[in-house]
Amino acid sequence: MSDPILRLEGVCTNIAQYHILQGVELEVPRGAVTMLLGRNGVGKTTTLRTIIGHWRAHKGRVLLDGQDITHMPTPAIARTGVGFVPEDMGIFANLTVEENMVLAAVSGPIDSARLDWVFQAFPPLKTFWKSEAGNLSGGQKQMLSIARAMVEERRLYLIDEPTKGLAPAIVSTMARALRELKAQGASILLVEQNFSVARALGDTACVMDDGRIVWSGAMSELATDAGLQERLMGLSMDAH
Amino acid sequence: MIKAVLSGDMPRSVVLASILGLILFCLALAPFLFPGVRTVDTAARICVFVVLVASYDLLLGYGGIVSFAHTMFFGIGAYGVALASTHLGRGFDALAGGALAGAGVAAALAFVIGLFSLRVRAIFFAMITLAVASAVAVLVSQLSGLTGGEDGLTFQTPRELGPAFKFGDELFGVKLNGKLLSYYLVFTGSLILFLLMLRVVNSPFGRVLQAIRENDFRAEAIGYRVVRYRVAATCLSAAVAALAGSLYAIWLRYVGPDTTLSMEIMIDILLMVVIGGMGTMYGAVIGATVLVLAQNYLQNLMGAAGSAIEGLPVLPQLLDADRWLLWLGVLFILSVYFFPTGIVGRLRRS
Numbered sequence: 184m185s186d187p188i189l190r191l192e193g194v195c196t197n198i199a200q201y202h203i204l205q206g207v208e209l210e211v212p213r214g215a216v217t218m219l220l221g222r223n224g225v226g227k228t229t230t231l232r233t234i235i236g237h238w239r240a241h242k243g244r245v246l247l248d249g250q251d252i253t254h255m256p257t258p259a260i261a262r263t264g265v266g267f268v269p270e271d272m273g274i275f276a277n278l279t280v281e282e283n284m285v286l287a288a289v290s291g292p293i294d295s296a297r298l299d300w301v302f303q304a305f306p307p308l309k310t311f312w313k314s315e316a317g318n319l320s321g322g323q324k325q326m327l328s329i330a331r332a333m334v335e336e337r338r339l340y341l342i343d344e345p346t347k348g349l350a351p352a353i354v355s356t357m358a359r360a361l362r363e364l365k366a367q368g369a370s371i372l373l374v375e376q377n378f379s380v381a382r383a384l385g386d387t388a389c390v391m392d393d394g395r396i397v398w399s400g401a402m403s404e405l406a407t408d409a410g411l412q413e414r415l416m417g418l419s420m421d422a423h
Numbered sequence: 424m425i426k427a428v429l430s431g432d433m434p435r436s437v438v439l440a441s442i443l444g445l446i447l448f449c450l451a452l453a454p455f456l457f458p459g460v461r462t463v464d465t466a467a468r469i470c471v472f473v474v475l476v477a478s479y480d481l482l483l484g485y486g487g488i489v490s491f492a493h494t495m496f497f498g499i500g501a502y503g504v505a506l507a508s509t510h511l512g513r514g515f516d517a518l519a520g521g522a523l524a525g526a527g528v529a530a531a532l533a534f535v536i537g538l539f540s541l542r543v544r545a546i547f548f549a550m551i552t553l554a555v556a557s558a559v560a561v562l563v564s565q566l567s568g569l570t571g572g573e574d575g576l577t578f579q580t581p582r583e584l585g586p587a588f589k590f591g592d593e594l595f596g597v598k599l600n601g602k603l604l605s606y607y608l609v610f611t612g613s614l615i616l617f618l619l620m621l622r623v624v625n626s627p628f629g630r631v632l633q634a635i636r637e638n639d640f641r642a643e644a645i646g647y648r649v650v651r652y653r654v655a656a657t658c659l660s661a662a663v664a665a666l667a668g669s670l671y672a673i674w675l676r677y678v679g680p681d682t683t684l685s686m687e688i689m690i691d692i693l694l695m696v697v698i699g700g701m702g703t704m705y706g707a708v709i710g711a712t713v714l715v716l717a718q719n720y721l722q723n724l725m726g727a728a729g730s731a732i733e734g735l736p737v738l739p740q741l742l743d744a745d746r747w748l749l750w751l752g753v754l755f756i757l758s759v760y761f762f763p764t765g766i767v768g769r770l771r772r773s
Contacts, residue, residue, distance in 0.1 A: 237643075237644070257643040258643050258645075258647055258648045262646040267644045273638050273644070275637045275641070277633060278634065285630070289645060
């Protein structure tokens with residue numbers, strides 16, 4: 184793999200007394216969607232949060248475009264062009280949809296063409312533009328969460344389980360929006376439990392188990408090899 | 424025009440707008456509508472507390488920061504004016520210099536406290552502010568040579584703000600003297616500071632503060648440095664509280680630990696914020712008005728009610744004027760129970 188946008192080299196992260204990440208080696212290719220897969224509790228969310236600086240890696244390095252961001256504060260990492268969509272959406276419920284979006288556009292006023300594109304991907308956001316975000320439905324909140332990352336062009340998108348707990352119709356909307364983001368050449372590291380979504384979106388895949396990457400390769404390879412899926416996912420299931 | 428003055432933050436409720444309009448009308452014309460030393464003094468206290476509570480709401484309601492040092496900043500502003508007037512003589516330059524110096528010292532102290540304690544858990548900041556406020560209150564009592572100790576300082580304001588200064592005969596039966604000018608100085612100063620606070624919370628800075636209050640990690644992940652914003656809010660809030668203290672000192676022409684630095688005032692501020700509604704700014708207006716009026720007139724009201732129902736069993740004893748604090752407590756409990764988001768929050772939702 185040549186010139187990845189993000190590289191994790193032997194990253195170990197502890198949360199309190201727990202060793203969550205135990206030497207993660209990961210490369211995210213530029214302009215592609217990398218799926219981070221694995222069962223619950225193997226360290227996928229911690230990996231994303233370590234990249235954005237919420238949790239500090241106590242060993243190893245996180246390189247964004249070759250720049251070491253391991254010890255940079257979270258806001259500085261975000262301002263280098265990393266958009267993060269957390270698992271819990273993290274919308275600002277007391278602010279309007281508009282205010283949420285304006286806050287997310289840290290480099291200046293929102294580009295109107297970009298906003299139109301976001302509205303095309305998520306029409307309800309236009310409808311509820313002046314409404315308090317706390318009054319949106321669960322699916323609309325998730326749309327807002329992703330739209331905030333999309334409102335500006337980022338070098339890298341970190342997206343944590345965007346379809347979790349959503350109705351099938353909303354999942355389709357999410358998948359369509361992420362496909363459009365991918366079509367623009369965005370580099371995305373996506374944690375996803377829904378394998379059909381992962382298969383449809385992913386270019387490459389990395390499977391985690393016990394705080395490590397245990398397999399990485401082309402998504403197509405994983406998607407078409409039932410034995411490999413069984414071995415990787417089954418391995419995790421059996422081990423725990 | 425009104426929308427621009429209110430920084431686009433309209434009351435969003437007809438009832439609320441009517442109440443706010445009525446309060447503004449009464450405060451603007453208080454010396455003419457309610458002539459009398461006590462009523463005008465109550466109106467001036469409401470003006471000052473509106474600003475003080477609004478500045479605290481910036482911290483608590485918008486920034487999610489709990490501080491117990493707000494009366495300390497209020498006191499610093501009040502003592503700034505008192506010390507400047509005592510040492511530089513009675514003049515507007517001394518008042519302005521003292522007020523600005525007080526605001527500057529308050530902001531600097533808030534900066535130091537914030538920088539060291541806002542990086543960690545919010546509870547740590549609350550404890551630090553409590554400790555510093557207690558230490559400053561003790562220091563003010565101990566440094567009697569400078570501050571007047573427990574007795575406080577009585578000082579002279581410019582002649583134009585005293586009752587002896589006349590600039591006309593009478594208008595609607597009200598003497599046109601320096602005390603009237605002093606009231607309008609307090610009223611105008613409070614109005615300007617309140618509108619300034621309204622502008623701040625409706626600016627991009629205010630939006631970021633609200634975002635931080637709701638989810639500080641998410642705000643950081645978007646690219647905002649939480650500590651910087653929290654420290655800036657603390658400094659701004661402290662400076663405005665100090666200016667409110669300066670206005671209060673100008674009105675009273677006296678400062679003392681009990682009038683500006685006591686924990687009772689801190690509790691009053693908390694009650695006003697909660698009763699009015701946190702994170703609304705207009706809550707400061709409602710909360711300050713309700714509580715100051717209750718503190719000043721509940722006792723009289725109960726005395727009158729007690730006399731009116733004399734002869735009935737139990738009720739006159741319950742409404743005895745000496746039990747006004749008990750009823751103030753009941754009023755607070757009821758308001759929290761029926762208006763968990765404060766009066767303003769409730770009115771806006773209905």
